[in-house]
Amino acid sequence: MNRQDRVASPCVSICALDEQDVCIGCHRTGDEILRWTQMSNDEKREVLVKVAQREQAVSL
Template sequence: MSSTNSDSAPQARHPSPCIRRCCLDDTDVCVGCGRTLAEICEWNQASDPRRREICAAAELRRRPMRG
């Protein structure tokens, strides 16, 4: 008998914004993904809602870089 209960299904984690262009600028922000060094270090332990916050903040930081 298989269970279809969503409680037993693994939770999908928000994917990393890393694009493998890792290089920190003078303010410790990755020029590839826009995350701060602290956010990069926090990523693996971060909850899914926190990961979404990090990604939103990183996107805002990357916009001026694209200009």
């Protein structure tokens, strides 16, 4: 797999988990952060959908 095919991490270098175990920077759970490098691209895309939903919920 070449570099262009990889799904980029949503990390923004603001690493702090809230009381729901969700990072306030990238909106991934602690488990999603830990497992990111072992996930397939499909799994990463699924996480990114959840990240977008979490981010939208916070901004409401």
